[in-house]
Amino acid sequence: SNVPDDVENERYRQLINILEKTSYNVETHAAESLDWFNVLVAQILQQFREEAWQKNKIVHSLNDFIEKRSNELPRYLDIIKVTEIDTGEGFPIFSNCRIGYSPNSNKQKLEARIDIDVNDRIALGVKTQLLLNYPKFASAALPLNVTVAIVRFKGCLTVSLATAEEFGITSNLENDQEDSDENKGYFLVFSFSPDYIMEFETGSLVGARSKLENIPKVAGLIESYIQNWFIERCVEPRFQFIKLPSIWPRSKNTGQEIT
């Protein structure tokens, strides 16, 4: 019955060893700026924006996504069409990075906590109709144009590494050799603390010929859908995980600078 304790002690000893040999004292080490990381992320984002704008790719893929999920919309909403997208011009700024033991992990696990601040305008414009389904489906329709923009995001990001068994996704894959290979190695796990700030600028236009403009209730409705989407995926205790690829040098991954 001492076995779990031994395993725990062994893992703790490994973490102490890592921290010693990387000269990182979790109690005293000063928080680091991540300026170098910001530059790399900005480059990736720049690339993403350029790709997104090719052939309106992002508008099409969002429209496809929404159409597939249209049965999840409340019955009083017609199909949603994306009319406009602004991917912004700024870049996220990561800062104040510090390594510590994960809370409630009994010093078995390390995590990085990083502040993130985005000052930008990331906007989405949609067009739909509110439907009155009595006495028949769509007896009356109320056109609705909404533009929602996230203009500020500020939060604390937690990043850690975990093996598949730590979040329990291996159990039903044991018989499948290929899948269990897939689940070997580390996953990058990230999550935002619940005290994040997400600020919106939402504009709305409701009605066919006589229109109501910028109604707070409509803004509240849209913003709460976005908040819920985010909270259900990325905010503690929920987290996202990404399988880390093998970094073992291979010939097929070899390149040479063009001179």
Add this chain to the structure above:
Amino acid sequence: MSLDINWEEIKDDPNLVISIKESLNDFIESIHLPSYVNNLQIKHLNLGETGPNIILRQITDPLEDFYKAIRDEQDVGNPGHPSLTGSAYQQQTLSPIEDPNKQPSTREDVAKAVHDIQCLAELEYVGDLSLTLTASLTLNYPSTNFVTLPIKLKISGIQIHSLCLLAYLSNQLFVSILCDINDPIIDNREFSNDSFNPIFANKNSLERISIIRNMKIETEIGQEYQGEGSVLKSIGQLEELLLEKLKTFLRNELAWPNWLNLDFNDESDLEEDHH
């Protein structure tokens, strides 16, 4: 117009016409008619070529009154509801057949959801809806049951220009007419969305301007009776009575603090069965 109304679809929906006719006939049966009128009933309803014009004024969260109405409804339909407190309630929920978690969860069904919505709208109707009624008129002059003659009444020219509420919550739609657009109660007032607003607080609908601005009744009788003063007098009285009763009917069915409640919960169950 803010709403695109698919009136072409609505006006020719036979089920809708039948159901309105039925409820109006139920209402007519409930009227206490003078002794000289018999067998009054609606023969024909034409919803007309023109629908109402609806202009949105405001979009908000639904009024508390609608949530309260659903909760009260559930309390009536479910005697073991958590409105019971103390030992009676505990006994009920701890009985082995009952799932102790089940009853409190019915409360959550009426909890406010973020997509609950209420529209305040201006309803303008100057359409050509018409109602045809038949009845038989018994003349007791010069002697009792002197003659019985069939008559045909046509109601048309209905004009309404009112403020209405449309609220959607818990998969139910609530429709209520607040007051005429010219009612002094709404002069120079902001529409605050709470029960303290005079529109909602004043539950005495008789103090308001009638929501029906205009309505026309024409009566057809046989040629030979058109010169008879006593026949015309009886008809005049019947017309006035009908106008009055129809206004009362609309006030009781649709005018705040009354409302029409359309429940789509059963309907969506049906649809799920089909899939």
